[in-house]
Amino acid sequence: MEKPKHHIFVCASTRLNGKVTGTCERKESHNLLAMINEELSDRDLEADVMVTSTGCLGLCDKGPIVIIYPEGTWYGEVAEDDIPEILDALEAGEVVESLVIA
Numbered sequence: 001m002e003k004p005k006h007h008i009f010v011c012a013s014t015r016l017n018g019k020v021t022g023t024c025e026r027k028e029s030h031n032l033l034a035m036i037n038e039e040l041s042d043r044d045l046e047a048d049v050m051v052t053s054t055g056c057l058g059l060c061d062k063g064p065i066v067i068i069y070p071e072g073t074w075y076g077e078v079a080e081d082d083i084p085e086i087l088d089a090l091e092a093g094e095v096v097e098s099l100v101i102a
Helices: 029-042 080-092
Strands: 006-014 049-055 066-069 073-075
Touching: 006 029, 029 049, 029 080, 066 080
Parallel strands: 006 049
Antiparallel strands: 006 066, 066 073
16 A cells, blocks of 8 residues: 555544553544545545544543544544534645534
């Protein structure tokens, strides 16, 4: 696999002890992972974008958290309905300002 153009990280609420507990998990961040992967496939972007679940990112009050690199964009309180808009913005080189964690 070649280095992807973008890397999307989704908080999965995993703790250092391996337990999966926390806000992002309770708000079903695992569904966001599945939806992002489906959308990437539908848009034929699988070779350009890698998706990875992460451990706890420490901003639980803003969860679920989605981060996009190399842009360094942190999105908070992401819902399934936000995924198409986030990916549209990614493709256009833009940011969804209403979701950005400042």
